[in-house]
Every structure is written in structure tokens, then in C-alpha cells.
Amino acid sequence: MLSINNLHAKIDDKLILKELNLQVNAGEVHAIMGPNGSGKSTTGHVLSGRDGYEVVEGSVSFLGKNLLEMDTEERAREGLFLAFQYPVEIPGVSNMEFMKAAVDAVREHRGQEAIDAVSFLKKTREFCKAVNLDQNFLKRGVNEGFSGGEKKRNEILQMMLLEPKLCILDETDSGLDIDALQVVAEGVNSLRSPERSFLIVTHYQRLLDYIEPDFVHVLAGGKIVKSGDKSLALELEEKGYGWIEASLSGAA
């Protein structure tokens, strides 16, 4: 599904990702944890093709294709989805218009039949219910005036509509109360399938209680410094990141 090899990336001449390696196979759920500023969001941005993030070394292949050669929209149409840590507010574009534009673009690319307005509305309303977001949010500007939790649920709603192959969730659980957290987890779990993979960036074990990861990685200083199974998350919860950093500097 996704293969990141020796990735080095910088912002404004500052090297953020240093020798990042990660393999994600179809159907797997990977959790990425790590201290603030370690490069988790940067990884998501680089994978989404954001301007200003320059890959200086390494390669990324996605479903057998060179991801780094694709435009942002092409990546999305091929099945990469990034749930933003800070979803963007776009007043003046309604949530509904926005999602219809997205779904139409993605379906067209995948050779699927265009979805008519009525079926789309029906489907969207159904998903609204699933993520516990009032239907009025469809008429409002994209994320405009949404609370933090509403924004995150709106990201999950989009994910459900776009049916991606690889879902990257960047701290979707941060700032959520326990109910909202369950909504997010249920959204993710409803999409789990042998063809779909997840990369879940989180600081907390509690999300992983609901979404059981196959692998847990610790990202520090722009690279993965430790990988393990779900028990690693429990260990991190207990001990923090200090012991990893200590063991790393001890080894150096």
C-alpha cells in the first residue's frame, strides 16, 4: 500500500524528516506516536503534497506508483486521505458544495458513475448521523464556526464519503470528549477492510482502545526510532517518551 523509504524533507531549509522509513500493507492499522514537534504532521503534509515541504531525499510509493510525482488532488483521487490536525475554515463555500465537488472529482477519476444530487444528499445525511453532526452543518461554510470536535467529525464525514484506500488521521482525537472519540473510532472501524489501511497519529492510548492498531511506531526527531505492537502504546502511556530518548542517546 504505502512504502516510505529513507525520506528526508525540509521546510524553509530546515530539515524536519530525517531518514523516515515505513511500510504499510493493505488492511493494516499503524499508530504513530511521538513528542510534539517530532514531525508527525509534517509526514502527513509531505504525503499530501503540500507546497513548501521539499523532499530532498528518499522515495514514497503508494499502490505501486511514485506518490511524490503526483499533484495533491491526484493523490487524493488515487485514494490517499488526510484528516487534518487543524481543519481549514472556508467561509463562502458550503460544506455540501465542497463535499459534492470532492466526491465527483474522486469518482470521476476512479471511473465510477457520477452520483446524482438526491442520492448524494441522502448518503451525506446518513453519514452525518453516523458522526453525530447535525444536518445544518451541510449548509454552513466549510468548518466555519465549527467547534474543534465538530471539525474533527466533519473530517471523518469526508473520509466516509470519499472511501479512500489509505487514511491518515492527524491527531483526530485531540481535544475530543469521550463521546466524540467513540464517534471517530466507530467511523474508522466502519471503514476497516482488508483493502484499506490507516495511519493514525495520536498522543493517547485511549483512541487505540477503540481502534486496535497492528503496529505502533514512535517518531522522534524526524525518524521512526521504535516500532512494536499495541503493547508499545501502553508502555508509552505509562512511561512517556523520555525512556526512548534516553535509550537512544545512551546507544549513541
Add this chain to the structure above:
Amino acid sequence: MSEVLKQLYSDKYRGPAWLEAFNQQARSQCSELVLPGRKTENWKYTSLRALEMEQYQPLAEKPALVDHDLAHLSIPQLDSIDLVFINGYFEAALSSDLSMLPQGVEICLFSEASTTQQTIILQKLGGAIEQNKHLFACLNSAQLSDGLFVNIGKNCVLPKPLQIVHINTGIDQAYAVNQRLLLVAEQNSEATVVERFLTDDDGPAVFTNGVSEFYVEADARLSHYRLNMEQEEALHIGNISALMQRNAQLNSFSLGLGGKLKRLDLTVEYRGEGAEAKLNGVYLTQNQQHIDYHTCIEHAVAHCTTSEVFRGIVADSSKAVFNGRIHIHRDAQKTLAQLSNKNLLTSNKAEVDTKPELEIYADDVQCAHGATVAQLDDNSMHYLRTRGVSEAEARVMLSFAFINELINDIKLSAIADYLRPELVNMFSTDDGLKRHLL
């Protein structure tokens, strides 16, 4: 008088005798004024050269009405009282029957005014404008031969919006149109007025000098739409002035598409406490077009509230000028005034000159102002693209969104519904890029 002024000025206008003294006074005022140039502060960024390129002479008589198809010019969902002027001349056949107006509502041409109406017109006309500061308004007065008078009586409500449509058509000569509206909304009355300026497809060489004066008396509520949607060949210099009495409310929306020369001056003067004005505006310029909005709010008394939001999208090699003046006089304590002007530049050859001008002489007031000139937001652009939307479509969606916030805010939904597709169409000729907005 300068050459250009002499050219614009014509004795051919023959108004009714009762207006002569008014004309004469403006005429002598005009002769003391000079044509604004680069050094004139209020005209620094707007050149009048386009006026010199043709001989914009007033039409001596009403041209024969060509059988134009005007149906596509109507606003579908707007149920309104319509008054249609073609090339400056009233077309009764295309206008609503005014005999059905409710008691207390008077609408008439100056040329058909009763002696009582003449008296009111002479009492009010020119009174809301500082003619010594507004040469073109003065010029309008000097050669005024006819105009439209609207009086909404005390406690009366205009049952439907009044839509005044000015259509200029291509004829075989360049010509000038001197347009005038005088509206009095008496105490506790309510009215909605839509002024639309259009041209037909021939792209006429016309110069419109338009002046609208509003008297909003105590507790009266006026909604005003000023839609300048002419093609770019048409020149327009317009002056809209409102005098607001105690607790009067003005809700104003302006739309301006660019042209060779387009300049609008909006002035609101508070004469009574507790009055409020909300002024929103949108302007869009393309090609080599130019547009200039000068707004001026005179907070002469205490406890008045102004909220003003203008947004412009400036494309290609076009140019937009915005000057928002708020003048808070010494006695205007407890004034609330907010002014925002945001501009979106969609080309690096486009130009915007924006200046908020706050002059405050009272100490207990709350004022905020801001002006920005920017390009499309990278974050929004990226966000849309991460959802699969193409860059080209995202560009159209985000550009339209920039003004759609103000379109969404329009009270009269028929106007918003009419404007939305009209404006969306300006952002692309490719239907595929507009399909999610139409």
C-alpha cells in the same frame, strides 16, 4: 470651465420652468469648480481621461425605441414595482402601472409632479449632497431636466421593492445620461429600492452621471441596492447620498462590475441619534477595467452605528480603488463604526489602492477598520485539493467564496439568487469548473 466640462455641459437640456432657479444655482457653482486631476486628493487614483475620448453629449430627444429583447434582463424571482428607463428616458410601456400604489406612496417623474410635489422636490433636491465637493453631482443638478421622485408617507410601507432599471443601448453616437433619484422615506416608513444599471449587448458609448438622494426620516427603514452591471464600454459616475434622522436605518448593498471608468461616491450623514447604516459592497474588475468606490460616513451626532464591509476581486490588468472615510465629529459620542475592505488579487498585474480614512474628534467611541490586499489563501487551496478537487476548480470556488459571504448576507433572496450565477460566470468560461456553484 475646462474644455471637458464644457463638453459635458449642455444647454440642450430644457427642464421645466420651476426647476430653472435650481439649475441656475448649480450652474454658477459648477463654473467655480475645476475638473479633478491627479492632484485632487479624492481623484488621485482615478483618471477622467476616458471622458475625453468621446463626445458624450446629452441626447436632445428621446431616441426611437429599438425592439430590444429585454426579457433576459429581468430578475426572475423578484416581485417588484418596476420603472424602466432606456437611454435616460422613462419607458411607461415597460414599467409597472403606478395607479395601484397604496395611499401615502407617491412615485412620479419630476416632469409630472404636482405643485405640492414640486414644492417638496425643490425643498429637498440637492440638500443631501455637498455639491461643492462633488463636481459631477453639481453638474447633474445644473443640467437636470427630469428625475424620479419617490415619497413614502409617514408610517407607510412600500408593498414591494421598487426596482428602477436603467438600460443603455448602443445607438449611432456617444451620449450622456443625466439620471436623478430623490427619495423621501417619511417617519417610520419602510421601503426597498433596487437601482440597476445595465447595458445591452451593443456596448454603448455612454456616460451616465447618476445621483440618488435619500432622506431617511426618524424611525424609517430603507434598503437600497445599487447594482452597476454595465458592460465595460459604459462610463458611470454615481453619487448616492443619504441623510439619516433619529433611529433611521439604512441597509445598503452595492455591486460594481468594472468599466473604462466607473466611480461611485456613497455618503451617509447622521443627523439624528440612534441611526444605523449597514453598507456592504462587492466589486469585480477584469481586463483593463477600473472601478472606484469612495464612501464617506459623517457621524455628526451621538449614538449612531455604522457597519461597512466592501470586498473586491481584481483580475487581469484591472484596477480597483477603495476609499472608506469615517468622520466622527466632536459631539458624536458613543459612535460605533466598523469598516472592512478586503481585496483579492487574482493576477500580478492587477492593482488595488485601498485606504480607510478614520477621522475621530470624539473620545468615547468604538471604531475598527481594516483593509487587506491578498491572493487566494494557500491553506484553503490545499485543503480543497487534498479532497481531490482540481486546482482550477478550487480557484473558482474560493474566488467566488470571497464575495459569496456578502451575497449570502443579502436580505432580498431574489437578488442573491439572481446575482450568484451572474457572478459565478465571471470566474470561468468553463462550465466544468462552475458546476458545483451553479
